[in-house]
Amino acid sequence: MVFIVDDDASFLKSIERLLRSAGFVTQCYSSAVDFIAQQAPDRVGCVLADLRMPDMDGIALQAHLARSGNPLPVVFLTGHGDIPTSVEAMRQGAEDFLVKTAPKEAIIAAVERALARGAKERVFRAHRRALQARLNTLTPREEQVLSHVMNGSKNKQIAAALGIDERSVKRHRSHLMRKLEVTSIAELAQLVFEAGAREDDSYRTAK
Numbered sequence: 001m002v003f004i005v006d007d008d009a010s011f012l013k014s015i016e017r018l019l020r021s022a023g024f025v026t027q028c029y030s031s032a033v034d035f036i037a038q039q040a041p042d043r044v045g046c047v048l049a050d051l052r053m054p055d056m057d058g059i060a061l062q063a064h065l066a067r068s069g070n071p072l073p074v075v076f077l078t079g080h081g082d083i084p085t086s087v088e089a090m091r092q093g094a095e096d097f098l099v100k101t102a103p104k105e106a107i108i109a110a111v112e113r114a115l116a117r118g119a120k121e122r123v124f125r126a127h128r129r130a131l132q133a134r135l136n137t138l139t140p141r142e143e144q145v146l147s148h149v150m151n152g153s154k155n156k157q158i159a160a161a162l163g164i165d166e167r168s169v170k171r172h173r174s175h176l177m178r179k180l181e182v183t184s185i186a187e188l189a190q191l192v193f194e195a196g197a198r199e200d201d202s203y204r205t206a207k
Helices: 009-021 032-037 058-067 083-091 104-135 140-150 155-162 166-180 185-196 199-206
Strands: 002-005 026-029 046-049 074-078 096-099
Touching (some): 002 009, 009 104, 046 104, 074 083, 096 104, 104 166, 104 185, 140 185, 155 166
Parallel strands (some): 002 046
């Protein structure tokens, strides 16, 4: 789904016809406010947005999406582009920043990239939620032991820091490894990293 947000009714119809002729499914909105009011947390797709719109402009819409639980990728298509604004949009994670007179091939290619990016990010978010769910099964003591393990502490050092015997530390380590479904410290470190990684970091790495 491509969600098109533009206050220019004639251009909205024009770009919708272009994208539908290219095989995309679209939904149109005359303002960012309308789009947000009807936004569902499970929407799948990308946003093709104008930059200058009343009440809420494209940059503000992009920021709202980034803070939401469903940060759809954004492609800007505007008649009022300038270098500082385009730099800010890209810095905030926009997939592309095009003028409305851009060739249709460039517009379609940008939408395809945004949709592909959205698919990768959904997989990443699902993976991260699964890892976080595992971490949430740890007891407070197991979380303390995990924190020390991630800092490179040995069992004896952890025991001294927590005021417990070394045998208890070994038991807690065994329990948390089993709960987190890892068999080595390297796997454990990778899990902790991925559970706390940001989507933009993951996507840049994937690219």
